[in-house]
Amino acid sequence: MPASFDHTPSRWEKRAEQTLTRTRIFDLHSTYYYHPVRGTGRDFYVMHSPDWVNVVALTPERRMVLVRQFRFGIDDFSIEIPGGVMDHPGEDAVAAGLRELREETGYAGANARLLGRVHPNPAIMSNRCHLVLVEQCKRIAGPAWDADEEIEVTLASVDEVYEWARTGRITHSLVLDALLLLAPVWEKMRQQDPPPAHVN
Numbered sequence: 216m217p218a219s220f221d222h223t224p225s226r227w228e229k230r231a232e233q234t235l236t237r238t239r240i241f242d243l244h245s246t247y248y249y250h251p252v253r254g255t256g257r258d259f260y261v262m263h264s265p266d267w268v269n270v271v272a273l274t275p276e277r278r279m280v281l282v283r284q285f286r287f288g289i290d291d292f293s294i295e296i297p298g299g300v301m302d303h304p305g306e307d308a309v310a311a312g313l314r315e316l317r318e319e320t321g322y323a324g325a326n327a328r329l330l331g332r333v334h335p336n337p338a339i340m341s342n343r344c345h346l347v348l349v350e351q352c353k354r355i356a357g358p359a360w361d362a363d364e365e366i367e368v369t370l371a372s373v374d375e376v377y378e379w380a381r382t383g384r385i386t387h388s389l390v391l392d393a394l395l396l397l398a399p400v401w402e403k404m405r406q407q408d409p410p411p412a413h414v415n
Contacts, residue, residue, distance in 0.1 A: 227249065228248065228250075229246060229247070229248055230249050230256065233245050235260075241263060241264040241340075242262070244260070244261045246258065262339055265301055265302075265304070266306075266308075266343050266344070267298060267299065267389070268298055268344070268345045268346075268347060269298035269344055269345075269390070270312045270346075270347045270349055271330065271397050272297060272322055273324075273352060274353065277373060278371060279370065279371055280320055280368065280369075281294055281295065281296060281371055282296070282367065283295075283367040283369065284364065284365060284366045284367070293386070293387055294384060295387045295389075296390050297319040297320050298389070299318070299319065308329055308332075312349065313347075313349065316349060319358055319368075320368045321354045321356045321357050321368070322352045324349040324352035325350060325351040326351065327347060327349040330346040330348050330393065330400070331346050333389070344392070346392060376394065380394055
């Protein structure tokens with residue numbers, strides 16, 4: 216059983232906020248928080264970005280649609296599931312996921328539903344990432360990439376994807392979140408209806 220500590224953290228009080236800079240993908244704010252017990256306060260930095268959506272897309276053969284692209288933050292390539300920025304606050308996450316799936320990969324599917332929501336980095340970011348599952352995905356068109364996007368689209372079995380996550384070939388934290396939320400759903404799908412054999 217985990218150790219128990221006799222301490223309840225205080226809820227800091229937000230007193231003031233100012234925008235330091237605005238960029239194409241996020242606004243950086245300086246936010247003054249006051250600690251009600253200690254009677255002290257200080258500025259913290261918070262990135263405000265639109266919500267994101269990431270999509271677990273499965274083909275009729277139960278293979279997962281993956282994207283591989285260059286990521287500037289790590290100066291290297293990353294294997295991920297399709298996803299992107301939601302267009303506006305309050306946009307339906309499932310509709311946004313279907314749009315991003317089609318734009319990045321040219322795939323569309325059915326029985327789309329929300330797996331869950333996560334906070335990408337609550338220490339410094341205010342937004343959420345919505346994780347969507349889409350089944351029966353087929354390629355119906357070419358992708359519609361943004362100006363700076365170059366994406367390799369590939370398929371892999373779900374078991375392969377989990378193995379890549381365990382061995383460090385997939386390192387994107389939001390993809391790992393999606394796989395965590397997918398796990399019980401995938402297990403139930405396999406028990407009720409085993410995936411068809413893949414034919415090359």
